[in-house]
Amino acid sequence: MAPTTVNGTSNGTDRSHEVLHRTPSPAGGPAAPSRPADLEAARASLRLALPEPGSKFSQDDEFCVVAEPDGTWREYRFHDYDRIFGVPGLYEKIFYDVLGCDSPRFMVGLLSEALAAAGEAASALRVLDLGAGNGIMAEELAAVGVDYAVGVDILTEARDAALRDRPGLYADYRVADLTKLPAAEREALAGHRLNALTVVAALGFGDIPPAAFRTAYDHVDQDGWVVLTIKDAFLEATDTSGFGGMIGESIRSGALEVVRRERFQHRLATDSSPLLYEGIVARKRGPLAG
Ligand SMILES: C[S@@+](CC[C@H](N)C(=O)[O-])C[C@H]1O[C@@H](n2cnc3c(N)ncnc32)[C@H](O)[C@@H]1O
Numbered sequence: 001m002a003p004t005t006v007n008g009t010s011n012g013t014d015r016s017h018e019v020l021h022r023t024p025s026p027a028g029g030p031a032a033p034s035r036p037a038d039l040e041a042a043r044a045s046l047r048l049a050l051p052e053p054g055s056k057f058s059q060d061d062e063f064c065v066v067a068e069p070d071g072t073w074r075e076y077r078f079h080d081y082d083r084i085f086g087v088p089g090l091y092e093k094i095f096y097d098v099l100g101c102d103s104p105r106f107m108v109g110l111l112s113e114a115l116a117a118a119g120e121a122a123s124a125l126r127v128l129d130l131g132a133g134n135g136i137m138a139e140e141l142a143a144v145g146v147d148y149a150v151g152v153d154i155l156t157e158a159r160d161a162a163l164r165d166r167p168g169l170y171a172d173y174r175v176a177d178l179t180k181l182p183a184a185e186r187e188a189l190a191g192h193r194l195n196a197l198t199v200v201a202a203l204g205f206g207d208i209p210p211a212a213f214r215t216a217y218d219h220v221d222q223d224g225w226v227v228l229t230i231k232d233a234f235l236e237a238t239d240t241s242g243f244g245g246m247i248g249e250s251i252r253s254g255a256l257e258v259v260r261r262e263r264f265q266h267r268l269a270t271d272s273s274p275l276l277y278e279g280i281v282a283r284k285r286g287p288l289a290g
Pocket of ligand 1: 130132134
């Protein structure tokens, strides 16, 4: 059976000045996430195959092959997000349908519980969603009543996919490299008066480096909320990625006050072994260590 809805290219439109606006919520309640029905159809129609079960790859090198409309198979490395986001539904198919990822929903659940315990309303949050990808975090945040989220990602293709697949969920979506943020971008982020940071499935492994995380953290108000997932090994004293010193030490010093911390299965690897991450919900009580 040939797949019917596979589109391997992004449209290349320059949307660098485009700003998304959230759909107003009915009667002050959480805005209903809007997602084109054809995203679900595209997701369902895709066919992909994983490497043979006995093979093992590092998380940096994992890949799958995807059936093209002409019947050929094309390889996608999991870190080729630009190509993956170009195919509607492919990100969801690989990571959610096949590899069982549920990290955004899980982490937003922890945040929601932490907010309730602190007596704070989700609607008061102004979230910087770092490594926002195609907007799955914004969808989950909206579902618990967060109605102001700003996406930041290094890829234009990520923003294009969020606009295409989950329109209206981000108040703004900036394509930026936070390791060398121009003054105009700093001002734009400061203008959003952010009091929460979410970074889910995006730290380390060639994705977001410690310096970018630090810049995002510095844009969040004192006592703001910080929600992150990270491979547990990155937090250990022996870690060489830079996260252990920065986040691990900040937790130990209390600059990052942990409210919830759970070890959880982020997703399966291609050999079906579980990838375990730390999920942390914390308050920013001071600057990061280092
Ligand atoms: C696995 S996706 C996660 C997307 C989203 N957080 C989610 O949970 O659905 C990782 C995202 O991080 C982005 N990313 C990688 N390096 C980055 C960087 N240096 N700065 C900002 N975003 C980055 C990628 O482009 C990609 O969209």
